[in-house]
Amino acid sequence: MDALADLLDGPRARGAFLLRSVLTPPWSVRIADLAPLTLVHMVRGDAWIRTDDAGARQLRPGDIAVIRGPEPYTVAGDPETEPQIVIRPGQVSTDPDGDELCERMDLGVRTWGDDPTGVEGPGGPAARGPAAGGPPASAVMISGTYQMRGEISSRLLSALPRVLVLPGDAWSSPVPALLSEEIVRDEPGQEVVLDRLLDLLLIAVLRAWFARPEAAAPAWYAAQGDPVVGPALRLLHDDPAHPWTVAGLAARTGVSRAALGRRFTELVGEPPMAYLTGWRLALAADLLREPDATVASVARRVGYGSPFALSAAFKRVRGVSPQQHRERTAVAP
Structure with missing residues (x-):
């Protein structure tokens, strides 16, 4: 996808x-x-x-x-x-x-x-x-x-x-x-x-x-057509739970680690792993709205080894814990 x-x-x-x-x-x-x-x-x-x-x-x-x-x-x-x-x-x-x-x-x-x-x-x-x-x-x-x-x-x-x-x-x-x-x-x-x-x-x-x-589409939209960054984006979106590294992503796209990092940052506006973190947490934020979802199950689906790791990343980037996010979105219009 x-x-x-x-x-x-x-x-x-x-x-x-x-x-x-x-x-x-x-x-x-x-x-x-x-x-x-x-x-x-x-x-x-x-x-x-x-x-x-x-x-x-x-x-x-x-x-x-x-x-x-x-x-x-x-x-x-x-x-x-x-x-x-x-x-x-x-x-x-x-x-x-x-x-x-x-x-x-x-x-x-x-x-x-x-x-x-x-x-x-x-x-x-x-x-x-x-x-x-x-x-x-x-x-x-x-x-x-x-x-x-x-x-x-x-x-x-x-x-x-x-x-x-x-x-x-x-x-x-x-x-x-x-x-x-x-x-x-x-x-x-x-x-x-x-x-x-x-x-x-x-x-x-x-x-x-x-x-x-x-x-004025987001930078990643135009980057999808790039022969290097496009395949990398699709890999990240297809399997966000995979333990990706820049080296592993570069190997899958057929370029060097340095070339992928440079090209990805130039077109998307941030390095591959920073993009992956943002994508994982955005996906987690949406999944947490599901009534039956637990922090542990969401963590597994988006690539974090434990609910504690997801909670730490979520709070660091978004300023609130996953539970606080769930409570806020439950009452938001």
């Missing part, structure tokens, strides 16, 4: 929040739900995503945005429109004064907004507009929210910008259309279907995103 595959192996939605929103201009929604990650697919109309620290990014029909939390942000038809709706923790929607809007704006199965005609989709009454002699057409977007940090690996979150936008014409995938069809169905097992579709959509979007020049 390569490093990107390892990174994208993390998303595991469990009861994710998925919603089809139908909103008439002027509209603006403040998202303050503390969620770690949200995807927004713009089905119809334009929108702007505005963060407090990164300005505004435009979404056009077909575009998909990935927004990393838990900091709040605003999605609006116009970046200057003040929010009329606030999404709070637990996906509770209110007006800015705190009065609940959930029931008032319910438009049916996983559909919400202020335009009942918008649920009919393209070609229906919602496709009206000034050219048709009617009011402005509604914006339609599908959002999928991972509600718990444990559903998304810390390695993946740390590799993402605050907001990324993948243009609709930059890739091709059947997943957005399939999600659009499935989100309004109310059938047995539908929650699991939607969870898996959200995972698949995120993986497809990020794979396309990391291949784009503006992605």
